[in-house]
Amino acid sequence: MENRLDSLFAALADPTRRSILTMLLEDDMAVTDVAEPFQMSLAAISKHLTILSRAGLISQEKRGRVKWCKLEPDAMRDVTIWLQGFGQFEPVHLDAFERFLQTELSLPPDGG
Amino acid sequence: MENRLDSLFAALADPTRRSILTMLLEDDMAVTDVAEPFQMSLAAISKHLTILSRAGLISQEKRGRVKWCKLEPDAMRDVTIWLQGFGQFEPVHLDAFERFLQTELSLPPDGG
DNA sequence: TGGACATTTAACCTTTCGGTTGACGATTAT
C-alpha cells in the first residue's frame, strides 16, 4: 500500500469490515464476539481485524486471553479531508454558516 | 461488488484513480489527456476510467472520436453519508459552530 | 481510398485478496 489513503479506502471497501466498524460503534468487543454474527471462520475475521488495525481504524488491546477491539474513528479524518476537496460537505455548510454568522453579527438586532 | 459502497470505496482505493479524479476537478478531459501524466499504458488508464465510471464517479461522453471524462462528485455522497455515521465531521464542527454562535449572540457586545 | 488518431478489447501474466483448514502458543478454569 502506497500511502495512508490507499490502506484506508481499501480497508473500507470490504462489506464485512464495514459491518465490523459499525458493530464497534456500539461498544468495544472481543475478537470472538466480533466474529459471532458472521458466517466465516474466526481466522478470516482475525485477518479482517488486522487490516482494520493496520489502517488505524481500530486498536486492539490484549487483556488476559481476550483481545479487545476498539473503534478509532479519527482515522477516518484523512478520508474526510480528501473528500472535502471535492466539495461534498463542510465547505458548503460552513460557508453557509459563516455567511449566516457574518449577517447575524453585522446587522442590528432588528435588522433581519 | 456487492453494493454501491463496495465499488465506491474500491474505486477510491487506487492512487492512480484518485489522481484522475483530482485532475478532473480542474476540467473535463479526453482519455488520452488523462493518460498523459501517467507512466502506464493507455489501455491501463482506460480500465481505470471504466472502474471510475461504473462507480459513478465520472461520466463519459463520446463526441466524434474523443471520449470526454467528467467528474461526478455527487457520487461521493453515499461515502459521505456513511462516514457521517461515525461522527467525523459536520456533527462536531456544526456543534462547535452552534455553540460559538449561541455564545456570540447571547452575550452583550462587551461580554467576551 | 488510405492513413492517422482515439479508444477499447483480448489474451496473458503476476500479485494481492478473501477465504479455508489445521496446528500452535498463551491464558484460564477444573
Place this chain on the structure above:
DNA sequence: ATAATCGTCAACCGAAAGGTTAAATGTCCA
C-alpha cells in the same frame, strides 16, 4: 496437571486486481 478457550499463524486455494502488448474498432482528414 489437564482440559477448554482465545486468537494467530502457516499453507493452501480460487478469484480478482492491475499491469502489459497486440490487435480491433471507430472516426476524422487528405
